[in-house]
Every structure is written in C-alpha cells, then in structure tokens.
Amino acid sequence: MSSNIENFLDRPYEAGFHSDVEMETFAPGLDEETIRKISAKKNEPDFLLQFRLKAYEHWKTMTEPDWVNAEYEKPNFDEIIYYSEPKKKPKKDSLDEVDPAILEVYEKLGIPLHEQKMLQNVAVDAVFDSVSVATTFKKKLKEAGVIFCSVNEAVEEYPELVERYLGSVVPYTDNFYAALNSAVFSDGSFVYVPKGVTCPMELSTYFRINTQDTGQFERTLIICEDDAYVSYLEGCTAPQFDTNQLHAAVVELVALENAEIKYSTVQNWYAGDEEGKGGIYNFVTKRGVCEGDNSKISWSQVETGSAVTWKYPSCILKGDNSVGEFYSVALTNHHQQADTGTKMVHIGKNTKSTIISKGISAGVSQNSYRGLVKMTPSAEGARNYSECDSMLIGDRCGAHTFPYIDVRNPTAQVEHEASTSRIGEEQLFYFLQRGIDEEDAISMIISGFCKDVFHELPMEFAVEAQALLGIKLEGSVG
Amino acid sequence: MLLEVKDLHVSAGETPILKGVNLEVKAGEVHAIMGPNGSGKSTFAKVLAGHPAYEVTSGTISYDGEDLVELEPDERSREGVFLAFQYPVEIPGVSNSQFMRQAYNERRKAQGKEELDPLQFDDLIREKVKLVDMDPEFLNRSVNVDFSGGEKKRNEILQMAVLEPKLAILDETDSGLDIDALRVVSNGINTLAGDDNAVVMVTHYQRILDYVQPDYVHIMTDGKIVRSGDKQLAIDLEEQGYEKLAAQQGVA
Ligand SMILES: Nc1ncnc2c1ncn2[C@@H]1O[C@H](COP(=O)(O)OP(=O)(O)OP(=O)(O)O)[C@@H](O)[C@H]1O
Ligand SMILES: [Mg+2]
Numbered sequence: 120m121s122s123n124i125e126n127f128l129d130r131p132y133e134a135g136f137h138s139d140v141e142m143e144t145f146a147p148g149l150d151e152e153t154i155r156k157i158s159a160k161k162n163e164p165d166f167l168l169q170f171r172l173k174a175y176e177h178w179k180t181m182t183e184p185d186w187v188n189a190e191y192e193k194p195n196f197d198e199i200i201y202y203s204e205p206k207k208k209p210k211k212d213s214l215d216e217v218d219p220a221i222l223e224v225y226e227k228l229g230i231p232l233h234e235q236k237m238l239q240n241v242a243v244d245a246v247f248d249s250v251s252v253a254t255t256f257k258k259k260l261k262e263a264g265v266i267f268c269s270v271n272e273a274v275e276e277y278p279e280l281v282e283r284y285l286g287s288v289v290p291y292t293d294n295f296y297a298a299l300n301s302a303v304f305s306d307g308s309f310v311y312v313p314k315g316v317t318c319p320m321e322l323s324t325y326f327r328i329n330t331q332d333t334g335q336f337e338r339t340l341i342i343c344e345d346d347a348y349v350s351y352l353e354g355c356t357a358p359q360f361d362t363n364q365l366h367a368a369v370v371e372l373v374a375l376e377n378a379e380i381k382y383s384t385v386q387n388w389y390a391g392d393e394e395g396k397g398g399i400y401n402f403v404t405k406r407g408v409c410e411g412d413n414s415k416i417s418w419s420q421v422e423t424g425s426a427v428t429w430k431y432p433s434c435i436l437k438g439d440n441s442v443g444e445f446y447s448v449a450l451t452n453h454h455q456q457a458d459t460g461t462k463m464v465h466i467g468k469n470t471k472s473t474i475i476s477k478g479i480s481a482g483v484s485q486n487s488y489r490g491l492v493k494m495t496p497s498a499e500g501a502r503n504y505s506e507c508d509s510m511l512i513g514d515r516c517g518a519h520t521f522p523y524i525d526v527r528n529p530t531a532q533v534e535h536e537a538s539t540s541r542i543g544e545e546q547l548f549y550f551l552q553r554g555i556d557e558e559d560a561i562s563m564i565i566s567g568f569c570k571d572v573f574h575e576l577p578m579e580f581a582v583e584a585q586a587l588l589g590i591k592l593e594g595s596v597g
Numbered sequence: 598m599l600l601e602v603k604d605l606h607v608s609a610g611e612t613p614i615l616k617g618v619n620l621e622v623k624a625g626e627v628h629a630i631m632g633p634n635g636s637g638k639s640t641f642a643k644v645l646a647g648h649p650a651y652e653v654t655s656g657t658i659s660y661d662g663e664d665l666v667e668l669e670p671d672e673r674s675r676e677g678v679f680l681a682f683q684y685p686v687e688i689p690g691v692s693n694s695q696f697m698r699q700a701y702n703e704r705r706k707a708q709g710k711e712e713l714d715p716l717q718f719d720d721l722i723r724e725k726v727k728l729v730d731m732d733p734e735f736l737n738r739s740v741n742v743d744f745s746g747g748e749k750k751r752n753e754i755l756q757m758a759v760l761e762p763k764l765a766i767l768d769e770t771d772s773g774l775d776i777d778a779l780r781v782v783s784n785g786i787n788t789l790a791g792d793d794n795a796v797v798m799v800t801h802y803q804r805i806l807d808y809v810q811p812d813y814v815h816i817m818t819d820g821k822i823v824r825s826g827d828k829q830l831a832i833d834l835e836e837q838g839y840e841k842l843a844a845q846q847g848v849a
Binding site: 543544545546548549550551552553554555556557559563564566567568569570571 | 646647648649650669670671674675679680682685686688689690691695696697699700703704707739756760
C-alpha cells in the first residue's frame with residue numbers, strides 16, 4: 120500500500136516546460152571581468168561595483184561548507200552562466216516590449232502579467248533568469264507610498280536606500296553562497312514601505328529559471344519603516360533539465376519600530392527525476408532583523424521542490440518585545456534532500472519566537488530540520504517555543520532533527536517539542552473503510568499534519584500550496 | 598441473501614487464521630459472533646471490509662449478489678459495508694465533522710446524489726449526535742485524538758448512524774462502555790437495524806444482548822464457526838465457558 124502513496128506523490132512536474140526565448144547570456148565562468156561586465160550592463164554606481172568586487176575577493180578565500188546533511192556533487196563554478204537576460208528588454212511600466220514568449224510562460228504558470236488579467240490584489244514582480252521583466256500594480260502602490268520594483272530599478276532610482284540597507288542584514292562575509300551572491304547578483308525585488316503605511320495589497324515575486332546551466336542569484340530587500348506593514352509572497356519554478364542548476368539567493372528584511380513583515384514562500388523548483396538526475400540546488404540565505412521595538416517578522420514556507428535545499432530563514436530580534444516566527448512545511452520525495460530550519464537570535468528584552476516545522480519524507484529522500492535558538496545575555500525575559508514534527512511515508516526515507524539551543528540569560532525560556540509519525544496502513548484503512556479513496560485519504564492526512572502552518576499562509580498561497588501537495592483544504596485552512 | 602460466506606480460508610502472510618468460515622446473513626437480521634481471544638473474530642470482520650493485511654486463500658464471500666472479494670475496501674464501504682473498529686485510529690488535524698462529511702459525500706456521489714455542503718451536513722450531523730448523546734464539541738475535534746475508549750466507541754456508532762450502512766459489522770463496540778454508554782450504543786444499533794439492514798456484532802459479553810436482540814448467536818474458535826444458535830447459546834456460554842460448549846460441536 121505504501122507504494123501507492125508514493126505513486127500518488129509522484130505526479131508529473133507541471134512547471135517543467137522550457138520556452139524558447141531569445142536570451143543574451145554571458146560565457147560560463149567567473150572572474151573579476153565577469154563582475155565588471157554585470158555591473159556595467161546595469162550602469163551601476165561605483166559603491167555597488169566596489170561591494171561586488173570586495174565580495175568576490177572574499178569569496179575566493181572561502182571554501183564550500185560541508186556540514187549540510189546532504190550528499191550532492193558540488194557545483195563547478197567555472198561551468199555556471201552568471202548572467203542571462205531576454206534580448207527584448209522591457210520598458211519601464213509597460214509590457215509592450217516584453218517578449219510575448221515570456222508573457223506566455225507566466226500565463227502558463229498561472230501568473231498573468233497583463234493588466235486586464237492580473238491577479239486581484241496581488242502585485243507581481245516577474246524575475247526571468249537574471250532580470251526582472253515586469254512589475255504589476257506599480258502605480259497603485261506608488262499612490263500609497265509603497266515602492267515595489269526590481270533591485271536594478273531601485274539602484275537607479277533610490278541608490279541611497281540601496282546603499283544604506285544592502286548587505287546590512289546579510290553581510291557578504293556571512294557565508295560562501297552569500298559572498299558569491301553579493302559578487303554576482305543580477306536582480307531581484309525591492310520593497311520599501313514608508314512610516315505608518317500598511318501596504319494595500321500582497322506583493323509577490325515569481326522567480327523562473329529558464330536557461331540551462333544558468334545560476335540564479337537574486338537579491339531581495341524589504342524595508343518596513345516605523346508602524347508599516349507588508350505581506351510578501353515568493354514563488355519559484357524551473358524547467359526540467361537533467362543537469363543541476365544553482366539558485367543562490369539572498370533575502371534581507373528590515374523591520375523598524377512597530378513594523379511587521381510577513382514573508383511567505385512556495386518553493387517548487389524542479390526536483391530532479393525519479394533517479395535523482397537534474398534539479399535545482401537551492402542554497403539560499405534569508406534573514407530578517409527586527410531592528411525596532413515591538414516589530415515582527417514572520418516567515419512561512421512550503422518547500423516541495425529542488426534536488427537539494429539548504430536554507431534557514433532567520434530572525435535577529437534586536438528591538439525589545441520584537442517577535443519572530445517561522446512556519447514551515449517541507450516535503451521531499453525520490454532523491455530529494457532538504458536541510459532547512461531557522462535561526463532565532465534573541466537580543467532585545469521580552470522578545471518572543473515561535474517555530475513550527477513540519478517535514479514530510481517519501482521515497483528515498485532525506486528531510487532534516489536544523490534550527491538554532493539563541494538567547495543572548497541581554498535577552499531578559501525572552502521566550503521561544505519550537506515544535507518540529509516529521510511524517511514518514513514508506514520506510515526508505517529519513518527524517519532528522521538538529522535543534523541547537525544556546526541560552527545565556529537565566530530569565531529566558533526555551534521550549535522544544537518534536538515528534539515523528541508514519542502514515543500507517545491502519546490509518547489509511549480507516550479512511551478507505553469509510554468510503555474515502557486513497558488519494559483523498561493521503562491528502563487529508565497530510566493536510567491535517569500541516570494544518571498549523573497552512574493557517575499562517577495568505578489565502579492565495581494556501582490555494583497554491585494545496586494544489587502542490589495535492590491537498591484538500593476544505594475546513595482545514597481558516 | 599445479503600451476505601453469504603462459504604468455506605472462507607484466510608491467511609496473514611504465511612499464517613492461516615480463518616479455516617473455513619460459513620455464514621449467511623439476511624437483511625433484517627442481527628447476528629452475534631462470540632469466541633475466545635485470538636479465535637479470528639476481528640480478522641473475519643476486517644476481511645469483510647477488505648483489509649490489505651489478509652489474503653483470502655479459498656472460499657467465497659458474496660454480498661448483495663456481488664463477489665465482495667473483488668471490490669476495493671472503499672468501494673465496499675460505498676456499497677454499504679460498515680465496520681466499527683475494535684481499535685479506532687486517531688487522525689490528527691482532521692476534524693471529526695470534516696471526516697464524516699467527506700465519507701458521507703463519497704457515498705452520495707457513488708449513488709449519483711448531490712453532495713451536501715458544510716451547512717447542510719451540519720444540520721444532518723447535529724441530529725445524529727443527539728441520537729448517540731454526544732457533545733457536539735466532539736465534531737470540531739480531530740478524529741479520535743485524545744478521545745477516551747468509550748468516546749471512541751460512541752464515535753464509531755455516530756459514523757454508522759451517519760452512513761446508514763446495509764451491513765454493519767461491529768467489532769466489540771460494547772467493550773469498555775459504562776452502563777449509560779452501553780444503552781446509547783445499543784439504541785444506535787437498534788435505530789439502524791431495519792428490514793433492509795443487517796448487523797453482525799462481535800462481542801464477549803452477553804449483557805449487550807439484553808439491549809440488542811440477536812436472531813442468531815455464533816461461536817468461533819480457532820478460525821471456524823463451531824456452533825450456531827439463538828440467544829440461549831449466549832446464556833449457556835456465560836455459564837459454561839467456551840471449552841465445554843465447543844466440545845459439544847455441532848449441537849445447536
Ligand atoms: N496481520 C496479522 N498477522 C499475523 N497474525 C495475525 C494478524 N492478524 C491477526 N493475527 C493473528 O490471528 C489470530 C486471530 O486474531 P483476531 O484479532 O482475529 O482475534 P479475535 O478473535 O478478534 O481476538 P480478541 O477477542 O482478542 O479480539 C491471533 O492469533 C492473531 O495474533
Ligand atoms: Mg478482536
């Protein structure tokens with residue numbers, strides 16, 4: 120019976136199509152010249168070129184870390200294409216110049232970019248390989264005072280904001296892939312919500328890798344000033360290629376006093392085939408800092424794709440009473456490997472963090488939760504609650520939990536719970552006996568298992584997550 | 598004939614468990630199956646429901662004129678076979694009412710009827726909840742999670758009342774019930790049992806037979822039904838025990 124469960128999870132990757140779009144790509148390989156070329160292409164100010172070059176110099180001194188609980192062939196950095204952009208370049212604020220083939224790609228993925236078909240109340244920034252090709256609802260957002268554009272555009276239009284915040288949360292020295300990203304990042308999304316503004320709609324970026332052997336190195340920067348609020352969604356897909364592609368992004372969030380940032384991800388990069396051939400290496404550094412008092416950063420993620428995932432969306436809780444949250448569902452099948460979790464670093468007084476992680480493993484996949492909760496000496500009265508649950512489907516997969524707890528303040532409290540369960544024959548038979556077929560049964564069991572996380576997703580994403588996990592959400596998403 | 602079991606042999610892996618069971622059940626009848634621990638009663642019940650751990654090695658089961666063995670477990674359910682489990686499983690995160698509505702609607706779909714929306718279903722289930730004297734609060738809780746033993750049994754009867762099966766197989770639904778719960782459960786069974794339905798109860802205790810009148814009582818030992826009779830057989834059994842009764846094989 121468990122092999123039937125695997126068949127069920129084994130549905131084809133619907134986003135796996137490749138489109139012929141005329142692209143201009145750099146030759147593979149990385150040296151100082153490549154970086155200067157990327158920077159020149161974008162007419163970057165000198166501070167940015169210097170940032171890239173320093174990051175590159177630093178990266179050369181680093182070695183790829185190997186502590187991850189995954190086995191994979193290390194990327195060959197000489198074979199990666201570091202820049203690829205559509206030949207037909209979009210004009211600002213207009214889709215007229217965007218290659219229709221690209222618009223078609225997004226349409227096929229269910230993210231129409233045309234004004235008349237756009238998703239209601241969700242503004243979309245579409246990043247295709249290395250560059251942003253379109254951003255919707257820009258005008259409406261501007262009226263509210265919200266800046267939502269590609270990082271390239273932000274560099275041109277708001278260089279002082281970019282200079283102030285870029286690298287302020289994740290310095291280029293942070294880790295191997297953050298250094299690489301800092302050197303070669305090509306584009307990404309930029310969000311700035313000024314003081315007192317509640318962003319009037321959901322913002323979202325949709326990342327698509329299209330060209331074979333291209334690395335995607337995007338950078339996202341979200342700043343919420345005092346008393347501001349934004350909810351941001353991120354989606355990702357890639358065509359099916361039998362070689363691995365590298366996606367090494369950096370995401371930085373800054374929340375000032377009383378500000379709140381809600382960041383949700385549905386990650387469905389191509390995972391490779393049943394034998395583990397191909398798929399995306401998803402090595403991402405995501406971190407937010409709760410700079411001001413009473414600020415809040417909430418990460419929710421549904422991770423279903425990628426051959427190897429290696430990421431820990433984290434919160435630095437500096438402001439007093441600031442709140443960090445991490446809600447995660449990670450599903451691995453076949454040969455997928457995921458090592459994901461979070462870091463909550465408590466610095467301010469009475470800071471609070473919640474971690475809810477649900478790992479589902481099937482096939483011969485490996486699914487690890489790795490999390491750090493750190494209470495620094497100044498974190499008077501800080502509290503953390505963590506819950507890490509794993510569900511196994513079949514008996515050839517693995518689930519692992521690596522919680523690291525570091526408490527340096529005696530008034531801080533840390534609570535950690537963990538459980539492992541298996542979709543059992545008896546549980547399935549109970550559903551069948553009540554007339555519910557196996558597919559619906561598994562959906563309901565998984566959906567029940569992930570309920571606490573689905574509750575945290577914005578409605579639009581909950582629907583996508585449902586489609587992804589093949590889950591009936593009836594009654595389970597509030 | 599609603600159910601006709603002929604010379605049924607069943608194994609789990611290499612181990613033979615049922616060794617030639619014969620049973621005939623007509624619509625409108627109530628049957629009780631009694632027998633010592635490990636004699637194969639639950640196995641028989643689960644085989645009727647199509648549990649994948651068991652293989653029918655020989656013999657036949659016909660249900661409403663169909664070869665039951667050929668049907669998948671979920672098809673059997675939708676055609677009116679219901680099993681109240683001896684040990685109902687827990688399903689975290691799935692609410693009791695959501696679970697029952699899904700089950701109910703699957704059956705409606707199979708019958709070509711329209712599905713009930715959550716509000717319509719709510720009306721229906723609230724009536725049924727009264728029948729088994731359950732706190733409606735249980736509808737919002739995860740299926741069987743942290744239910745007491747007796748609450749789980751009541752919940753099985755609630756599901757039976759919702760699904761209104763043609764053939765209800767109750768595996769020790771009376772075990773572990775206090776006297777009030779026993780009355781409630783019996784009431785649920787009696788409400789279901791009509792001219793078009795049949796009930797097969799597995800039980801260890803004669804006491805439920807005071808509330809639910811069986812037409813036949815069967816005794817199973819070592820994978821076979823060794824004696825059949827009326828209610829008197831259950832009373833004799835209570836007095837004499839299995840060993841003595843089983844020794845007088847075939848005398849009904
Ligand atoms: N899946 C299985 N694999 C191996 N042996 C099994 C399996 N299921 C049942 N058995 C064995 O078959 C025999 C009959 O078990 P069953 O549960 O049907 O008994 P029972 O009559 O319901 O007993 P009780 O009155 O204790 O509930 C027991 O010896 C049991 O260990
Ligand atoms: Mg039993």
